Every structure is written in structure tokens, then in C-alpha cells.
Amino acid sequence: MTEPLSSSEVAQQIGEQLPDAVTGSDESTVFVRSESLLDVARFLKQNLDFDYLISITAVDFLDHFDVIYHLRSIKNNYSVVLRTRCDNRGSPRVPSVVSLWQGADFQEREIYDLMGITFEGHPNMKRIVLWEGYEGHPLRKDFHLDVPGGGKAT
Amino acid sequence: MCQGAGRQLSSETMTLDTEPVVINMGPQHPSTHGVFRMRVTFDGEVILDLEPIFGYLHRGIEKLAEHKTYLQNMPYTDRLDYLASMSNNMAYAMAVEKLAGIEVPERAEYIRVIMAELMRISSHLVGVGALFNDMGAFMTPFLYMYREREKILDLFEMVCGQRLTYNYMRFGGVSHDLPEEFIPTLKRFIDEMPGYIDEYDQLLAENEIVLARSKGVGILPADKAINASVSGPVLRGSGVKWDLRKNNPYSIYDRFDFDIPTGTVGDVYDRYRVRVEEMRQSVRIVRQAMEQLPEGEVRTKVPTPLKPPPGEAYVCIEAPKGELGFYLVSDGSAKPYRFKIRAPCLINLTMLRDMVVGWMLADAIVTLGSIDICMGEVDR
Amino acid sequence: MEIEKPYVLSDFDKTEAEQIEALMAAAKEPYPDPVAWLEEEIERNVLLTTTEHLIGWAKRFSVWPNTFFPACCAFEVISAAASRFDFSRFGMEVLRPSPRQADLMLVAGTVTWKLAPALRRIYDQMPEPKWVIAMGACAISGGAFRGSYSVVPGINRIVPVDVYVPGCPPRPEGLIHGFMTLHRKVAKDKLLKKD
Numbered sequence: 001m002t003e004p005l006s007s008s009e010v011a012q013q014i015g016e017q018l019p020d021a022v023t024g025s026d027e028s029t030v031f032v033r034s035e036s037l038l039d040v041a042r043f044l045k046q047n048l049d050f051d052y053l054i055s056i057t058a059v060d061f062l063d064h065f066d067v068i069y070h071l072r073s074i075k076n077n078y079s080v081v082l083r084t085r086c087d088n089r090g091s092p093r094v095p096s097v098v099s100l101w102q103g104a105d106f107q108e109r110e111i112y113d114l115m116g117i118t119f120e121g122h123p124n125m126k127r128i129v130l131w132e133g134y135e136g137h138p139l140r141k142d143f144h145l146d147v148p149g150g151g152k153a154t
Numbered sequence: 155m156c157q158g159a160g161r162q163l164s165s166e167t168m169t170l171d172t173e174p175v176v177i178n179m180g181p182q183h184p185s186t187h188g189v190f191r192m193r194v195t196f197d198g199e200v201i202l203d204l205e206p207i208f209g210y211l212h213r214g215i216e217k218l219a220e221h222k223t224y225l226q227n228m229p230y231t232d233r234l235d236y237l238a239s240m241s242n243n244m245a246y247a248m249a250v251e252k253l254a255g256i257e258v259p260e261r262a263e264y265i266r267v268i269m270a271e272l273m274r275i276s277s278h279l280v281g282v283g284a285l286f287n288d289m290g291a292f293m294t295p296f297l298y299m300y301r302e303r304e305k306i307l308d309l310f311e312m313v314c315g316q317r318l319t320y321n322y323m324r325f326g327g328v329s330h331d332l333p334e335e336f337i338p339t340l341k342r343f344i345d346e347m348p349g350y351i352d353e354y355d356q357l358l359a360e361n362e363i364v365l366a367r368s369k370g371v372g373i374l375p376a377d378k379a380i381n382a383s384v385s386g387p388v389l390r391g392s393g394v395k396w397d398l399r400k401n402n403p404y405s406i407y408d409r410f411d412f413d414i415p416t417g418t419v420g421d422v423y424d425r426y427r428v429r430v431e432e433m434r435q436s437v438r439i440v441r442q443a444m445e446q447l448p449e450g451e452v453r454t455k456v457p458t459p460l461k462p463p464p465g466e467a468y469v470c471i472e473a474p475k476g477e478l479g480f481y482l483v484s485d486g487s488a489k490p491y492r493f494k495i496r497a498p499c500l501i502n503l504t505m506l507r508d509m510v511v512g513w514m515l516a517d518a519i520v521t522l523g524s525i526d527i528c529m530g531e532v533d534r
Numbered sequence: 535m536e537i538e539k540p541y542v543l544s545d546f547d548k549t550e551a552e553q554i555e556a557l558m559a560a561a562k563e564p565y566p567d568p569v570a571w572l573e574e575e576i577e578r579n580v581l582l583t584t585t586e587h588l589i590g591w592a593k594r595f596s597v598w599p600n601t602f603f604p605a606c607c608a609f610e611v612i613s614a615a616a617s618r619f620d621f622s623r624f625g626m627e628v629l630r631p632s633p634r635q636a637d638l639m640l641v642a643g644t645v646t647w648k649l650a651p652a653l654r655r656i657y658d659q660m661p662e663p664k665w666v667i668a669m670g671a672c673a674i675s676g677g678a679f680r681g682s683y684s685v686v687p688g689i690n691r692i693v694p695v696d697v698y699v700p701g702c703p704p705r706p707e708g709l710i711h712g713f714m715t716l717h718r719k720v721a722k723d724k725l726l727k728k729d
Contacts, residue, residue, distance in 0.1 A: 002402040053383050054470070055496040057481050068481075070468060074380055074396055081468075103383025105504050114216075129209035129533055130684065131551040131648055132544075138217050138683050145217060146681050181652055182602055184631040189604050189649060193546075210649040211604050214682035229678060236606035280609075300616040307613075317613070318606055318703050530605055 003078045029081040038095040049073045053101040058115045096122040114139040188529030211533040219493035232319035235531040240273040241473040243323035249469040249480035254462035261450040262327030271436040276306045277474035278429045281526040288523035326454030368422035372521030382504045386476025387428045392420035398472040422524040459488040499527040553651045561691040590721035595625035600636030605643025607670035607703040614706035633659040644672035657693045668695045671702045
């Protein structure tokens with residue numbers, strides 16, 4: 001059974017090595033500052049054996065974006081959730097974790113394509129499912145679809 | 155082998171300059187398993203670089219789902235990995251049940267497991283059949299395997315009326331109970347299936363051409379596989395004994411007795427063997443589920459439209475292609491705020507380039523076939 | 535490993551993107567369906583000469599489909615080609631991936647704007663006479679995904695369609711009925727002027 005690690009303990013361990021990186025924790029998630037994301041991820045991979053990145057998600061909360069990382073340790077069979085916040089709606093930027101987990105490659109490109117969040121340090125930051133030069137980022141809440149309840153067409 | 159912008163080939167009489175050439179394969183191509191495109195740079199027949207391009211089936215399911223209620227999104231999940239619709243339905247239903255705190259009756263859990271495992275057999279039949287198409291066994295293994303798949307599709311049609319995109323699972327159970335003739339037909343199928351799998355092995359497993367084209371080709375070492383977030387038969391083919399049904403059991407899988415086949419080297423042959431052995435294990439699980447099937451209700455009553463409390467839930471299951479996950483964020487209304495799909499086929503493609511660089515064109519086709527992608531899931 | 539590529543691949547991306555945008559702008563109205571043959575059949579009660587009858591019979595039982603299989607309907611085509619439903623009985627098992635060798639473009643699945651230039655190019659590469667079947671709700675009108683930002687609302691915006699086969703996905707028997715409808719059209723093809 002994959003045990004979700006206690007996020008307060010994980011937050012404490014991260015805090016000992018990297019003070020100021022963690023901004024809080026609730027029952028399942030550790031919240032980190034986006035500038036220290038790469039250091040926290042490296043700590044988790046090297047010290048706590050989180051060798052498997054399950055998925056990266058981004059959610060648009062109208063005034064900010066949240067980027068959520070689900071991590072797992074195959075060796076020890078436990079999991080944790082990392083969450084970082086991105087307030088700059090005009091040009092949101094978050095460090096890329098491709099150098100630690102190669103599985104982040106296509107997922108980060110897709111988030112860039114559909115949400116518009118740029119991942120700094122990604123070797124190939126370009127659109128993946130839509131074509132080059134497409135205007136807009138469809139998964140954002142201010143991109144309207146031509147369907148009932150979708151608002152005006154863009 | 156790969157030395158930059160070209161080589162000079164010399165013989166006694168002359169010297170030739172060569173230059174790498176870029177060739178486009180797809181999106182319409184018989185062997186790209188759907189509308190998948192690869193831009194490959196060749197030096198002669200040897201691959202120097204491969205760039206996968208997809209998005210040709212990007213239908214915007216995640217965006218459309220935000221405009222429809224939770225139940226209206228169930229048919230969208232069918233059309234993700236359209237060869238394993240029951241598994242997609244199950245994962246989505248489980249995610250919404252976790253979000254809204256809905257319990258599922260016993261009989262419904264058993265029915266879900268039976269459907270999911272039949273779906274795994276059906277998906278692997280197509281996956282293995284298509285792999286043999288790529289290897290050059292033109293249509294014979296594929297048509298043999300399709301014969302069994304039609305029997306499974308008959309069982310599904312008996313239950314929900316559809317052959318391909320079922321829309322069968324509901325929040326709190328399944329939509330209809332099993333008809334009377336389902337269990338006898340299923341029993342006949344389960345008794346015959348191991349014989350058919352042996353027949354395929356007799357024809358194919360020791361075949362010289364299959365061995366020559368698949369042993370040692372497309373090797374994926376275990377540490378790279380874990381680092382690339384690969385899952386499913388591709389990960390198990392590389393020797394990593396990781397299956398969500400055993401390592402993180404969901405639904406009632408902890409009640410069944412089955413093994414997890416793994417490969418050793420991580421080549422195309424190992425992935426093929428893992429899929430065939432998984433079919434045998436699925437037959438075991440279905441037999442046990444059929445014997446233990448209790449009576450009872452098949453669906454808990456839930457309000458319509460369903461309005462889960464604000465919160466979020468992430469649920470992942472072992473779908474035939476890998477680890478399929480749904481991440482749902484609810485804001486308390488009848489429509490999801492964020493509907494995110496963790497697509498296994500998309501992430502399994504991460505390693506395609508590294509597996510084929512330095513090999514030849516034909517090996518790239520076979521390697522792509524062994525990853526077993528389904529474009530509906532890659533692009534969503 | 536450093537590879538000096540002979541072309542800059544991002545230029546290809548830009549060219550393709552321009553083609554997609556141009557096609558989106560041009561495809562605002564659907565092509566009219568070529569239905570002239572149905573009205574003529576009803577009005578004139580057409581009688582064929584023996585030669586034309588023979589040629590029509592030969593043509594309609596050797597239509598070679600081109601496989602253009604974006605999505606789920608593809609598996610119902612494959613089921614129709616497999617041993618249970620077997621459209622080889624109608625002479626159509628010769629599925630040619632190359633459009634140069636095909637008569638019929640069988641579009642089975644959702645077509646997106648990114649795929650649309652490829653669809654048009656394959657249609658243009660097919661030699662005359664050629665026909666198109668739109669299979670499944672997504673090819674007919676966009677289906678369950680109509681209104682999405684990337685889905686073509688029906689392939690008749692891009693190519694003229696001869697037969698529409700509804701369903702999501704249509705059963706193999708439904709597809710075979712679509713083929714038989716097309717065969718009636720193919721048999722009468724010689725008498726009518728092609729637009």
C-alpha cells in the first residue's frame with residue numbers, strides 16, 4: 001500500500017535543510033515557494049528517495065496559478081504532494097524539474113501550451129498539442145469556448 | 155555510429171560525401187498506431203534523431219469537461235484510450251466517488267473488476283496483434299487475436315449495448331446489472347481463453363523472425379524507466395516489479411490471488427511477453443471474481459446533478475496501458491473546476507527517442523509498437 | 535551528441551502552422567454534398583446499357599479504401615475488415631495506406647484543425663474518380679467534441695463528402711450499409727457529369 005507521507009514531517013525535514021522554502025502544509029500537501037522549487041525537488045529526490053514523478057498539474061485560480069507535483073518513491077512505496085503558487089498572471093514562470101525527472105518533459109510542455117506557464121530550464125519549451133503561433137492558452141479560465149455556458153467565443 | 159554532419163565513404167575508386175536527411179513519418183501512416191508523427195533524421199538507414207510530434211487528435215477534453223456536469227463527462231472518458239474504455243470509466247468514477255464520499259456496493263465492485271480485467275485482455279490482444287503487424291506478420295496474428303476480442307465485445311454488448319465506448323460505470327456502482335446469460339457465456343470464454351493464448355504462443359513465441367526482430371531491440375534500462383515516469387507493461391518489461399493492483403491496491407484487488415509478470419532486459423520481446431502473461435493473470439482474476447460474485451445492489455443512489463463538496467482528489471488505477479490518473483478539483487458546483495487526466499501513453503512516449511537513436515528505421519517502428527500507444531490518450 | 539542538421543526544423547513548424555491557419559480561415563462554409571445522382575435517379579428512372587452495367591458492376595466491387603484513421607471509429611473499421619464481419623465480401627479488403635493507390639477515403643474519427651491540412655493533402659493526392667465516406671459523428675459534425683477550440687465541425691468543411699455513416703461509433707454492419715450505398719453511386723458514376 002502506498003503510504004502518503006505525513007506532509008508536516010516532510011515540511012519539517014525540508015525546512016531543516018532549506019529554510020524559507022516551505023510556506024505551509026496541510027494534511028496531504030507541502031506548499032513551497034516557486035523560487036526554491038528545484039532545490040526542494042532535488043532534496044526530495046536525493047534524501048527521501050522520491051525517484052518517480054507521477055504527474056504535474058496546473059490549476060487556474062483566476063488570480064494565481066497553482067502547479068501541483070505528485071511524487072512517489074518506488075523503492076520505499078510512499079508518496080507526497082508538492083504545491084507551488086505562481087502569482088504573475090501576465091507571464092507566469094516556474095523552474096523546470098526536467099533535469100531531475102525526465103518524465104516531466106512532455107507534461108511541462110503541455111502545461112506551457114494550454115496554461116501559458118513557462119518552465120525555466122526546459123530544453124525544448126515549445127507548444128506540443130497545438131500548433132506554433134496559436135494565440136491564447138485554452139485551459140485558462142478567460143479563454144471562452146463556443147458551447148452552452150461557455151461565454152463568448154474567442 | 156553517429157558522428158555529426160555526415161561521413162566520407164571511401165572505396166578504392168571514389169569518395170562519397172553523405173549528409174543526414176530528415177524524413178517525416180505520419181500523421182497518416184499504417185504503422186504509427188493512430189495519428190502520431192515522427193520527424194526522423196537519418197544517416198543512411200541509421201537514426202540520428204527522432205522528434206515525436208502529436209496533437210493531431212487534441213480535442214480539448216479537459217476544457218470541454220469544465221462546461222459539463224460530472225455525469226456528462228463519463229462518455230468523454232470512454233474516448234480517451236478507446237481500447238480500454240471500461241478502465242477509463244472506472245478510474246473517473248473512483249475519482250468522483252473519492253471527491254464526494256460515495257460508497258460502492260459489493261456486487262458492483264466485483265462487476266467492475268470483471269469488466270476491467272476483460273478490458274485488459276481485449277486491449278492486450280490488440281496491442282500484441284498490432285505489434286506483430288509492425289514486425290511484418292501481415293495480418294494473421296492480428297486476425298486470430300481479433301477472433302477472441304469479438305467474443306469479449308459480445309460480452310460487453312450483452313451488458314451495456316455498446317461494442318467500443320461503453321459509458322457503463324456510474325458514481326456509486328455500475329449502470330445496469332448483469333443479464334442472465336452473461337455468467338454462462340463468460341464461463342465458456344474463460345475456460346477457452348488459456349487454450350487460445352497457448353495457441354498464440356505456439357505460433358509466435360519461438361518464431362525465428364520474431365526473435366530476431368525483437369530480442370535486444372529498443373532496450374529501456376530500469377533506472378531510466380523510473381526516471382522517465384514510465385508505467386504499465388513498459389515499466390514491468392524493464393524488470394521493475396511495480397503494479398498498482400498489488401503495490402497500491404484499489405477497489406477489491408487485494409482479495410484476489412495473481413502474479414505480476416516482469417521482464418529482464420527491457421527489450422521489445424520482454425514487453426510482448428509481459429503482455430501475454432498479463433492476459434493469463436487477468437483470466438485468473440476473472441475466474442476468481444466470477445466464483446466470489448455476491449448478490450445485491452449494483453448502484454448506490456446519488457443525487458442528480460451531483461455536487462461534490464469543494465476539494466480535490468487524485469485517483470490512479472492500473473489501466474492496460476499504464477497508470478491512468480484523474481485529478482479533479484471541485485468548487486462545489488455541478489461542473490468540475492479542473493479535470494486533469496494523467497495519461498500513461500503520453501508519458502511512456504518520453505523515452506521513445508532514447509530507445510531508438512543509433513538503431514535503424516525498422517527497429518523504430520517495432521519499438522513504437524511495443525510501447526503500445528493510443529492517440530486518444532496521448533492527445534486528449 | 536551534437537548533430538548538425540541540414541535544415542532548421544523550427545522553420546517547418548512555422549510553415550505548417552501557417553497552412554493550418556490558412557485552412558481554418560478558408561473553411562468557413564461546408565462543401566455542398568454531391569447529390570446530383572440521387573435526383574437524377576428518381577427523375578429519369580435511368581436505364582443502363584449492358585456495357586455500362588458491366589463496367590459499373592466491376593467498379594463497385596473493387597473499391598480500394600484509403601486508411602485515414604484518427605480515432606475510435608478506426609477500430610470498428612478494423613472489426614468490419616476482420617473475419618467476423620468481413621468486408622472482403624464486398625471487394626474492399628484492399629486497404630491502401632497510400633492515397634495514390636486508393637479510390638475511397640474513409641475518414642473514421644475526429645479531425646482536428648492541426649490534422650486538416652494533412653486530410654486535404656491526402657484527398658488531393660488521390661486520383662480521380664474518388665469518393666469520401668465520413669464515418670462516425672465526429673467526422674460528420676464534430677460529434678461529442680463540437681464547439682471545442684481545435685475540432686473541425688464536420689469534414690465537409692474540408693473535402694466534399696459522398697456518404698455519411700452516423701453512429702458513435704457506428705456498428706460494422708452500419709459501415710457496410712454505408713459501403714453498399716456508396717456502391718450504388720459508383721455503379722451509376724459514368725452517366726453523370728462530375729462537378
